[in-house]
Amino acid sequence: GIQVEQSPPDLILQEGANSTLRCNFSDSVNNLQWFHQNPWGQLINLFYIPSGTKQNGRLSATTVATERYSLLYISSSQTTDSGVYFCAVTHSWGKFQFGAGTQVVVTP
């Protein structure tokens, strides 16, 4: 099956800092989503982005499908950005394959 690797595994940021999270995948995909998992376990949709670039407030994402990677940018980080960020992909219009996630801690 498709392999998904996320980096870095952990990230500690000071409030106000910018950061980039990366997701590499081993095969072509027709669906890629970024999620934020809050401390209560809820997975919150951030982006549906199988290709191209999108922005939503302080977050933006870019997927370069031909090179099999996606980037999630967090700008001017806030403590509420803390949590685990997951990349999930599928190439079969069915189940997702998730990466192991990036644990982000934003300190005041």
Next chain:
Amino acid sequence: DTGVSQDPRHKITKRGQNVTFRCDPISEHNRLYWYRQTLGQGPEFLTYFQNEAQLEKSRLLSDRFSAERPKGSFSTLEIQRTEQGDSAMYLCASSRMGPRVAKNIQYFGAGTRLSVL
């Protein structure tokens, strides 16, 4: 749109007992997925339905696990003879797929956290 709803939110059971979880998808969504997540890992796919048909099951889903979606609306996931290794968060997601919808954007519920003592 009330989102994906899962019940219960938490379940504590003794080893050997049976447990059943329920998932209510977003109303117009025809697909429903079950995933399992253990501490420090990403969610792992278990099974999914399109309407009432179960289209795929993971090898992770042993004979003790069964899922149903009898009328193509809510779904149940049952674990028989629970083991300590079954302790995990069980997540449900739903999406809408069809001839005019080719995105398969999955929306997740808050999950059911199972602890097997």
